[in-house]
Amino acid sequence: MVALRTGHRGTVDGPPLVKGERPLLTVRGTAGTTVVATGLAVYHLGPAPPRDWQRLGWEQIGLVHWDERGASLVLTGWTPDAPRLTVLAVPRNHPLVALARERVASTMLATTRVPVAGNGNATLTARRQPGTDRLLWRVRLGDGVPDDPLVRAEVEAAMARLRVELGRVARA
Numbered sequence: 001m002v003a004l005r006t007g008h009r010g011t012v013d014g015p016p017l018v019k020g021e022r023p024l025l026t027v028r029g030t031a032g033t034t035v036v037a038t039g040l041a042v043y044h045l046g047p048a049p050p051r052d053w054q055r056l057g058w059e060q061i062g063l064v065h066w067d068e069r070g071a072s073l074v075l076t077g078w079t080p081d082a083p084r085l086t087v088l089a090v091p092r093n094h095p096l097v098a099l100a101r102e103r104v105a106s107t108m109l110a111t112t113r114v115p116v117a118g119n120g121n122a123t124l125t126a127r128r129q130p131g132t133d134r135l136l137w138r139v140r141l142g143d144g145v146p147d148d149p150l151v152r153a154e155v156e157a158a159m160a161r162l163r164v165e166l167g168r169v170a171r172a
Helices: 095-107 149-166
Strands: 003-005 011-013 023-028 034-038 041-045 053-057 061-067 072-077 085-088 108-116 120-128 135-141
Touching (some): 108 149, 120 149, 135 149
Antiparallel strands (some): 003 011, 034 041, 041 053, 061 072, 120 135
16 A cells, blocks of 8 residues: 555555555545556545545556546546546646556557458457556447357457467467
């Protein structure tokens, strides 16, 4: 755990970091939130009870956006286990925005469109989970492409070819 100073309130326990994980920066948000960014994830602690730390791995984030109107960093979830949106009220022009964009971009390995089901296509995206060799895959079927065993077999074959092209043996 990282000890975070909270001024007149003393010390608050930091997020439950994994072994070897180190904070890159800590932010006191404008709405009473606390955000800790590491090389593996972003952790945030909201102002309202329960004040539990929430972890969002960089590989779980699909889009990093600065909302000028709301003066917030908006993280859009990419994996099914990530929240659809995570909104972090942080000071304008804070380095966290650039850091989040860089860390998310560092997870992206490849996106390719492959032909399936005769005249249809599927888009495959491979991302690396920071700190591991684990690849995360996302498959988006084109309009009108059925989710059936034949298409699944074609997608699996395309994923196998992409793994070879990436030069990695990875767990799906």
